[in-house]
Amino acid sequence: MIVEVRNVWKFYGKLIANENISMYINEGEIVSLLGPNGAGKTTLVKQIYGELIPDKGEIKVFSKKATDRKVKKLMGVVPQDTEPFGDLTVWDNIYYIGRIKGLSRIQAIKNTEELIERLDLIDEKKKFVRDLSGGLKRRTLIAMALVNNPKLLILDEPTTGLDPEARREVWDLLISLKKEGRSMLLTTHYLDEAERLADRIYLINRKVILEGTPSSLKEKFSTWYEVIDYSSGKILRVKGEEELKKVIMSIQGKFEVKLPSLEEIYLEVIKDVT
Known part of the structure; x- marks a missing residue:
């Protein structure tokens, strides 16, 4: 089991953001969190990648606490409403994140070049990110999340604001990553996205309302x-x-x-x- 969430509660003052949530992610599985705005999806995701700490309950990632530095090196994260550094080139964004994540100079260069080719960013590698389209910025973010070759990829609404063609490109990339055996946690507002990509779905509205495969829920x-x-x-x-x-x-x-x-x-x- 890659991720195990047990009876997690998270409060913001008197507001309950997560109420007694339990869930899990198996190796090589895409799990999707679905829910309306304010349902607590992003709060839960931030606890799984260690930005927030549960007020009650426990989260284990690779059998360790999510805040463990060794665990963080096994994860790649695409947060919600985030863009790459606009004043850096595509290449520099990917390379320097690799260095921050602890890669050697040689390994960071190697991984950056491979990802730029794989994500079809060759023509953009020397361009400043501020000049790119939304779809290309999102591909750059995903490359930044992948540069340390993570076993777990966490994507918080990765296709929001993209046109249909760009969304499909991201879908195809995630499907290819799954075929490599990577585990993924995906939050989305798009029901067709969850139905297309997810092995299992958790419908949450502060707490877990439903859980199952898309076909079993239907x-x-x-x-x-x-x-x-x-x-x-x-x-x-x-x-x-x-x-x-x-x-x-x-x-x-x-x-x-x-x-x-x-x-x-x-x-x-x-x-x-x-």
Whole structure:
């Protein structure tokens, strides 16, 4: 087990940010935290990478405290609302973070060059970050998080503000990193992102509301089928298998049957607990 969170509470004065949260991340797994604004996702993530300390409960990363310096060298973090240093080049941002993380000069140069090539930043390597697009800045941040070759990558809303093409590029990169066996914790507001990337999802709103794989959550909370009748253009909500068979038999042209999306389930569950 890479990360283990046990009964964690975090307070800001009288405000409860995290309430008795327990969760875990296995090796080679992408785990996503979903929840509305103010749900405590970023607070929890900051405790996992050691910026904050729980008021109650315990967090272990690689079987050690998250604040342990040795643990920090095994992590790469892309915080929320952060940009690389605008007055440095792409190359310098990645190289100097590598040095700060304890890499030798030779190893930092080697890792920087490899990441610039892998993340398709060759044409931008000598450009100042302040002159880059949002997507290129985000790729630079991810390269900075990866420069020490971490076993655990933590990404707090890494695609917020990106256009659809840039979001897909980040998705493809994360999928390729997962294939290498890296473990990842991802917070996101995008339901399609969690459904596409995550092995398991924790839906939190101060505390854990639901946990499971995207498919298990859809199966458990799907109380209807969505039938799209392409001949008439109608979209029908149908409850139960018998009723579904009747509707399908009545359609003369092409049709599609879908379970509710993860987004629809999310909205229903959040509505019930807020």
